[in-house]
Amino acid sequence: MKAIVLTRTGAADKAFEIREFPMPSAGENEVLIKVSYSGLNFADVMARKGMYKEAPPMPSVLGYDVSGIIESVGKNVTNLKPGDAVFAFTRFGGYAEYVVCNAMAAAKIPARIDLSVASTLATHYSTAWFCAAEMVNLHEGDTVLIHAAAGGVGTALTQYALHKKCIVFATAGSDEKIKMLEKAGVQVAINYHKEKFEEVINEKTKGKGVNAIFDAIGGRSVKLGIQSLSAGGRIVCYGASEMTSSNSKFHYLKTGLAFGFYNPGLLTMAAKSIIGINMLRISDERPELMKRSMDEVCKLTEQGVFKPVLGKVFPVSEIAAAHVFLESRASVGKVVLEW
Numbered sequence: 001m002k003a004i005v006l007t008r009t010g011a012a013d014k015a016f017e018i019r020e021f022p023m024p025s026a027g028e029n030e031v032l033i034k035v036s037y038s039g040l041n042f043a044d045v046m047a048r049k050g051m052y053k054e055a056p057p058m059p060s061v062l063g064y065d066v067s068g069i070i071e072s073v074g075k076n077v078t079n080l081k082p083g084d085a086v087f088a089f090t091r092f093g094g095y096a097e098y099v100v101c102n103a104m105a106a107a108k109i110p111a112r113i114d115l116s117v118a119s120t121l122a123t124h125y126s127t128a129w130f131c132a133a134e135m136v137n138l139h140e141g142d143t144v145l146i147h148a149a150a151g152g153v154g155t156a157l158t159q160y161a162l163h164k165k166c167i168v169f170a171t172a173g174s175d176e177k178i179k180m181l182e183k184a185g186v187q188v189a190i191n192y193h194k195e196k197f198e199e200v201i202n203e204k205t206k207g208k209g210v211n212a213i214f215d216a217i218g219g220r221s222v223k224l225g226i227q228s229l230s231a232g233g234r235i236v237c238y239g240a241s242e243m244t245s246s247n248s249k250f251h252y253l254k255t256g257l258a259f260g261f262y263n264p265g266l267l268t269m270a271a272k273s274i275i276g277i278n279m280l281r282i283s284d285e286r287p288e289l290m291k292r293s294m295d296e297v298c299k300l301t302e303q304g305v306f307k308p309v310l311g312k313v314f315p316v317s318e319i320a321a322a323h324v325f326l327e328s329r330a331s332v333g334k335v336v337l338e339w
Contacts, residue, residue, distance in 0.1 A: 003096035004319050004337075005059045009050035012323035017059075018316070024100045028074040031103050033086060037119040037313070038094045038337040039065040040326050041152075042216070042239055043280070048323060054280055056092055063094020064280075065122035067115045070106075077103040085109045087118040089126065089283055089290060095319070097339055104287045107294040110301040113308065120152060120308040120334035121301065126293040127279050128156030131236045132164075133296065134289070135275050136212050140165040143210040145201065145225065147217050149186065150177040152334045153238065155309045157214050158184060163305045169210060171197050173329055180332065198224045209233060222259050222274075231271040238277040309333030 005019050026032040044062045047055035055062070067087045073080055080086065080103055088106035090099050109118040131153075132138050144161045148154045149170030161168050162185045169188040170181050181189040188204055190197050201210055209230035215222055216239030225235045262274060283290045300306045311333035314322035319337060326335045 001097040002316075003061045004063075004316065006048060006062055007059050009048060009058075012048065012320040012327075015048050015323075016319050019059075021096070024098055026072050026074045026077075026100055028076045029103055030074045030100050031077060031080055031086070031088075031106050032071040032073070033066060033068045033088055033099050033101070033106070034071045035066045035068040035094070035097055035099055035339050036115045037067045038063050038096070038316075038339070039067075039119045039123060040322055040335045040337065041065070041123050042326070045323060045327050061093045061095050063090060063092060063096070063099075065089050065119065066094045066099055067109065067119040067122075068099075071098065073103065079103065080106060080108070085115060085118070087121045087294075089122045089279070089294070091280060091283055095316075095337065102287060104291040105283060105294070107291075107298055110298050113301060116313060116336065116338070117308045117310050119336045120156075120310060121297050121306075122294065123279065124152035124334055125156045125297045125301070125306055125308065126290065127153050127238060127277065128160055129296050129300070130279065130282070130289070130293045131214055131238055131275075131277055132157055132160045132212075134293070135236060135277065136234055138164045138166055138212065142166045142212060143169070143205060143230070145169040145171070145197065145210045145213040145228070147171050147197075147213070147215050147221060147225075148329070149181055149189075150332045151216070151329070152309075152311070152331075153216060154214075155333055156306060158186060159306055160300075162186070163300075169197070169201060169204070177332060197221075198228045201228045205230075212236070214238070219259060226262070226272060226274065229270075229272045233271075234273040234275055236275045236277060238279075311335050313338050 005017050041064045046052040070084045086106045088101050144166045146157045149158050150172045168186045170186045171190045171192045178189045213225045213235040215237050311331040
């Protein structure tokens with residue numbers, strides 16, 4: 001089988017090679033999937049740049065998630081069978097024609113959802129549900145800020161928050177994305193190139209702040225976000241895309257320091273919380289939580305609450321262009337590779 005191999009860190013056009021590998025086989029609790037689409041995530045970009053400590057050592061096959069058809073199942077697997085169309089969380093290894101994963105990390109694709117669109121569900125929508133439902137438990141009337149709201153996880157978070165009848169503040173980087181968010185029902189859409197989100201929140205909430213923030217940017221946006229929380233407010237950090245905006249070690253250090261330093265006592269006095277989410281760690285150590293997230297995503301997709309957005313499809317041969325496109329933050333929805 002063929003797989004895309006990360007052979008060196010740095011620029012996308014020099015980082016990857018397509019190589020042949022032996023066909024994998026499913027263990028007793030696993031499934032073997034013939035991949036139709038491999039998803040791209042910012043963790044892949046960080047791994048390519050040498051910024052993701054949990055990435056496998058090079059040469060390695062990146063990729064968090066896939067959609068495809070089950071080829072075979074292990075002897076202990078009873079909920080899935082060969083021929084089932086599934087989406088799956090792969091814990092890297094997803095940039096390949098065939099992948100093996102734990103059966104708990106694969107779910108049948110909801111009715112009427114295309115294989116390409118289903119590739120958005122495993123990481124983006126499961127992350128969004130876990131953040132908003134499992135860790136925060138949004139309620140009607142809550143005020144919510146969603147950063148990068150036109151991206152993959154941001155789109156899912158926005159759909160869920162609007163479903164819960166929250167008042168949604170959402171940031172994006174272009175007027176086109178702002179119009180898209182407003183059309184979706186976002187009450188306060190903020191172009192971060194033109195406005196400072198903390199000033200908009202302060203004005204619109206009359207200084208009270210918002211009840212929840214979902215942040216995939218990192219750096220200074222977290223520090224400003226905590227200042228923009230109300231009493232009882234929670235900021236959920238599930239990414240740090242600002243880290244990838246430059247290859248400079250100085251930028252990496254500067255962005256890391258910009259997060260700020262927090263004393264639990266002061267957070268307690270202010271009644272504010274910081275929650276960190278790493279779905280890779282959740283999948284490794286609490287697979288039942290990953291399964292619950294994926295099951296809930298299926299239900300909400302079937303109910304029409306989640307409306308998966310496929311951003312752009314690249315052929316496997318254009319892996320470098322796909323990485324550059326995702327890294328540019330020009331994408332709306334999920335970026336995927338087609339086998």
